[in-house]
Amino acid sequence: MTSIFGVSVILSGRIVELISREFDGDFRExxxxxxxxxxxxxxxxxxxxxxxxxxxxxxxxxxxLDVALDVARSDWRDLLMASGLAGDDWQAVLEREFSR
Known part of the structure; x- marks a missing residue:
């Protein structure tokens, strides 16, 4: 994670890899x-x-994407529940998503 002009960049290498694998072109950007x-x-x-x-x-x-971002900003707990990452096993769930 780095910070550029006070705005956080929250993209790890594996998040970028997942995005690159799952989405094309303009949406990926x-x-x-x-x-x-x-x-x-x-x-x-x-x-x-x-x-x-x-x-x-x-x-x-x-x-x-805009809906997911709105949910994240309004209540990140709802975001985690909807994505399956709310539990203590969130790292394992995320790892499964990356390996698909």
């Missing part, structure tokens, strides 16, 4: 740009890879 612009202060102490992963999982399931 949009999701990377939108996630890179998310302000980490919105999510408190949550792991930002968990948040980004949850958004990507919802997009893989057909949820529109």
């Amino acid at each position: 949009k999701i990377i740009a939108d996630l890179a612009g998310v302000d980490e202060s919105t999510f408190g102490v949550q792991d930002l890879e968990r948040i980004a992963g949850a958004i990507v999982i919802l997009c893989k399931q057909g949820i529109q």
